[in-house]
Amino acid sequence: MNDFEIICHGEEETREFAVKLANKLASGDVIALEGDLGAGKTTFTKGLASGLGIKRNVNSPTFTIIKEYQGRMPLYHMDVYRLADEEEDLGFDEYFEGEGVTVIEWAHLIAEQLPESLLTIFIYRHDSDSRKIVLKPAGERYVKLCKEFFK
Numbered sequence: 001m002n003d004f005e006i007i008c009h010g011e012e013e014t015r016e017f018a019v020k021l022a023n024k025l026a027s028g029d030v031i032a033l034e035g036d037l038g039a040g041k042t043t044f045t046k047g048l049a050s051g052l053g054i055k056r057n058v059n060s061p062t063f064t065i066i067k068e069y070q071g072r073m074p075l076y077h078m079d080v081y082r083l084a085d086e087e088e089d090l091g092f093d094e095y096f097e098g099e100g101v102t103v104i105e106w107a108h109l110i111a112e113q114l115p116e117s118l119l120t121i122f123i124y125r126h127d128s129d130s131r132k133i134v135l136k137p138a139g140e141r142y143v144k145l146c147k148e149f150f151k
């Protein structure tokens with residue numbers, strides 16, 4: 001009931017949707033990004049980065065775990081898919097509580113380290129060129145953001 005969804009036809013629509021969402025984001029926002037391999041998580045993050053005024057090319061941080069970009073505010077792009085057990089505490093709190101927007105791909109893998117209030121975005125393959133994007137807000141800030149964004 002609290003979910004919001006949209007179908008994006010083609011990579012460009014997904015990017016444009018993310019650009020528009022980025023315009024609503026504020027420093028301190030945390031986005032958990034979920035979806036299978038090739039669903040479009042990186043594509044979506046590229047759109048967010050562009051909407052945050054980041055000019056650099058954004059690639060998947062699979063091997064580095066965290067990449068930082070500077071736009072109208074910092075973007076911390078994390079991919080925790082390959083996070084080894086012994087590396088599990090990388091001090092994520094500092095990112096979640098600091099300035100900038102944090103996007104975490106495969107966020108459920110560090111579920112116990114995530115803040116209570118965050119926006120989870122699921123990307124599902126609808127068919128070869130379209131994706132269903134489901135936004136699941138947790139906390140007042142994100143419920144309000146989604147309601148305003150989808151009205």
Ligand SMILES: Nc1ncnc2c1ncn2[C@@H]1O[C@H](COP(=O)(O)OP(=O)(O)OP(=O)(O)O)[C@@H](O)[C@H]1O
Binds near residue numbers: 008010039043
């Ligand atoms: N509507 C769409 N939205 C996003 N990507 C799409 C769409 N239609 C087709 N695609 C294609 O799906 C692929 C998505 O790849 P992307 O690297 O963004 O996925 P990912 O979820 O980050 O994968 P991985 O977990 O392997 O890094 C791209 O090749 C893109 O062109």
